[in-house]
Amino acid sequence: MKRLFKYALTIAAMSGLMAAPVFGQTEIHVLDVGQGLSVLVESQGHYMLYDGGDRNKSSFVVAYLKEEKVDSLDYVIASHYDADHLNGVVGALNVFPVKQVFSPDYTTDTRVFNSFHSVIDTKSIDRKQPKVGAVYQLGDASFQILSPSGDDYSDPNNYSIGIRITDGDSSFLITGDAESDSESEICKTKLELESDVYVMGHHGSGTSTSWELLQKTTPEYAVLSCGTGNTYGHPHIESMEKLQDMDIQLLRTDKQGTIIASTDGTSITWNVAPCNDYSPGDKNDKSAQPQKSAAAQKQSSGNTSANTAVSREYILNTSTKKIHYPDCNSVKQMKDKNKKATTQSRDSLIKQGYSPCGNCKP
Ligand SMILES: [Zn+2]
Ligand SMILES: [Zn+2]
Structure with missing residues (x-):
């Protein structure tokens, strides 16, 4: 207290x-x-x-x-x-x-x-x-x-x-x-x-x-x-x-x-900021490197043309400050109060403190 x-x-x-x-x-x-x-x-x-x-x-x-x-x-x-x-x-x-x-x-x-x-x-x-x-x-x-x-x-x-x-x-x-x-x-x-x-x-x-x-x-x-x-x-x-x-x-x-x-x-x-370090434990290697998730690899391969200049809609999580594509799995799980659709550019969102989701990679 x-x-x-x-x-x-x-x-x-x-x-x-x-x-x-x-x-x-x-x-x-x-x-x-x-x-x-x-x-x-x-x-x-x-x-x-x-x-x-x-x-x-x-x-x-x-x-x-x-x-x-x-x-x-x-x-x-x-x-x-x-x-x-x-x-x-x-x-x-x-x-x-x-x-x-x-x-x-x-x-x-x-x-x-x-x-x-x-x-x-x-x-x-x-x-x-x-x-x-x-x-x-x-x-x-x-x-x-x-x-x-x-x-x-x-x-x-x-x-x-x-x-x-x-x-x-x-x-x-x-x-x-x-x-x-x-x-x-x-x-x-x-x-x-x-x-x-x-x-x-x-x-x-x-x-x-x-x-x-x-x-x-x-x-x-x-x-x-x-x-x-x-x-x-x-x-x-x-x-x-x-x-x-x-x-x-x-x-x-x-x-x-x-x-x-x-x-x-x-x-x-x-008392400390979230570390957001999602690396799994490795019982054989104490200095285990963060592993990229299979789900992330699968999703990113389908989004190769993501970073174009065409204006498109993103879904923002205003709580975690993440940018998602509307079809990202995370969007389905997001609380309504944190969800916000936008057509602002990726760059300007990043300037506002947002960062791209690691899974859908907008
Ligand atoms: Zn137990
Ligand atoms: Zn236990």
């Missing part, structure tokens, strides 16, 4: 506005925990921790919360019981008073799972699996439970507790490691899914981030939490291509460290 937003200030300074510093009423911190996930939500002195990263990051997460002046946690969500999410949760439960723990009703036989249950028992913390559709208040913000709908999954990732956080008009979707099966169930709930920010499911794995979920969510931003050179090859190219196709701006912890979104209920500001 007391953080200065360098990026917002830079933008204000560049545009010559004498804007006051931007202070949000709700902040979403996607902590840089390497390969894993940990999200801290703060609103008006209320705090929620969603996952806590793996064992080697547990003390970092606790230190981060202390630095953020967390004295107690209203909610702790353990999305599911994989080590890269649960270890830091146990660390936080050991240190901070916690009113309510949400976690799914399945069991595993791991050391971290046993520690999780023993700290809950020892400190007599209320724990339950929340019902899909239930809404909980956190300061100015509230969050709704989206998953899990089922109770018998072969892949534990599908037990992940998915939530959608809102503060005024701003919204954030977090689905843990939910795979496409669970994403499909989330879409069937008929709950509101449209979100400004999507914290990518399962570290950008190709088995999550289905078209179905993205089309119901239509985010402007995606935040990816994964570790540099991770052995899973996260993020996978399939997920990165979908973001590009839909013109979704990307922030990622492996390239940019901890990512903080702040909202006043109307607009969202970031």
Whole structure:
């Protein structure tokens, strides 16, 4: 709440506005925990921790919360019981008073799972699996439970507790490691899914981030939490291509460290600008070069006469400042409020700060 937003200030300074510093009423911190996930939500002195990263990051997460002046946690969500999410949760439960723990009703036989249950028992913390559709208040913000709908999954990732956080008009979707099966169930709930920010499911794995979920969510931003050179090859190219196709701006912890979104209920500001680096992970090569997507190559070959002087119509995304041809896939996904048709020349649009879409290559 007391953080200065360098990026917002830079933008204000560049545009010559004498804007006051931007202070949000709700902040979403996607902590840089390497390969894993940990999200801290703060609103008006209320705090929620969603996952806590793996064992080697547990003390970092606790230190981060202390630095953020967390004295107690209203909610702790353990999305599911994989080590890269649960270890830091146990660390936080050991240190901070916690009113309510949400976690799914399945069991595993791991050391971290046993520690999780023993700290809950020892400190007599209320724990339950929340019902899909239930809404909980956190300061100015509230969050709704989206998953899990089922109770018998072969892949534990599908037990992940998915939530959608809102503060005024701003919204954030977090689905843990939910795979496409669970994403499909989330879409069937008929709950509101449209979100400004999507914290990518399962570290950008190709088995999550289905078209179905993205089309119901239509985010402007995606935040990816994964570790540099991770052995899973996260993020996978399939997920990165979908973001590009839909013109979704990307922030990622492996390239940019901890990512903080702040909202006043109307607009969202970031501690760093989106990197829009859609290069997939490569488990065999830590210095993987960005790969050009197959979809982009296919589309560009059909547009060889694109850059002619003939006046023609473009579709602008006024939010991401991209220029598209009307038949670009991204145009179909674009929110109406961001869509604008124009016959202005490509050059003059670029002078106004627009850049050509990497897929349809206008
Ligand atoms: Zn995970
Ligand atoms: Zn998992």
